[in-house]
Amino acid sequence: MGSMDHSMMDGSMDQGTMDHMQMGHDMGMSHGDSAPTSSDSIPQSPPPPEAFAGPAFAADQYVGADVMAASRAHVVREVSGLPVFWFMADRAEYRARQGRDGYLWDVQGAYGGHTDKFWFKSEGEGNFGEKPESAEIQALWSHAIGPWFDVQAGVRQDLVGPSRTHAVLGIQGLVPYKFEVDAAAFISNKGDVTARIEGELDQRITQRLILQPRAEISLAAQDIPELGIGSGIDRVEAGLRLRYEFAREFAPYIGVAQEWKVGRSADYARAAGEDPSVTNFVVGVRFWF
Secondary structure (H helix, E strand, O other): OHHHHHHHHHHHHHHHHHHHHHHHHHHHHHHHHHOOOOHHHOOOOOOOHHHHOOOOOOOHHHHOHHHHHHHHHHHHHHHHOOOEEEEEEEEEEEEEOOOOOEEEEEEEEEEEOOOEEEEEEEEEEEEOOOOEEEEEEEEEEEEEOOOOEEEEEEEEEEOOOOOOEEEEEEEEEEOOOOOEEEEEEEEEOOOOEEEEEEEEOOEEOOOOEEEEEEEEEEEEOOOEHHHOEOOEEEEEEEEEEEEEOOEOOEEEEEEEEEEEEOOHHHHHHHHOOOOOEEEEEEEEEEEEO
């Protein structure tokens, strides 16, 4: 009997507990059903007109709109227009080839802000023990026409050979995620019209080892016999360089570069006793700061 009464007592307590839980669950459900959802509390109407009654910048009503406008313009100039100097030797190399070994330099730099810069370039090449075959320097104004490209205009001065000063108009930049381009047209003080197109692409093998294909094409609108340049395509160069970045700012490289004189330019080269096709094995360094 005691055992049966105890069992019955336990059973009644269990049933009561279950009934109480069921009641609480039902109450909770009914309470949840009656409570507003989060989406119901978000206003669906547009902001009231008085929300736009004040100034666009809260500080204007305390300091003055003119003063704050000048201050904001100053901040923009300081942040985006702060003058910066940059210099890079893209190619500074020794060239081993048939006959006399040679050298080449190709450097450029800029000083200015985000949109407008003073840009300078210099390149040239020659054989050791002789005067440079070619050498030039350019002074350019560079203006950003988008996030990837600058338009450039200025002057170029040839430093060897027949004196020439050229007006320059070009474009330089990066085809997004592809290759760098530097293209320019030149009009000399003698009326000669020439152009040059350069392109290079960095292919990362590892984080530090980079393979760079490079190509350059020179063109002329007319024959320029005193410079050994024929009309049309004057010269083509294609190269492949493998560099190792000990740091992003310093990377030695090795490679090969092939040059061809084309058309009338090849005829001029042969007449001068030169080979219109030259293979160069190169060792150099690329650095910037």
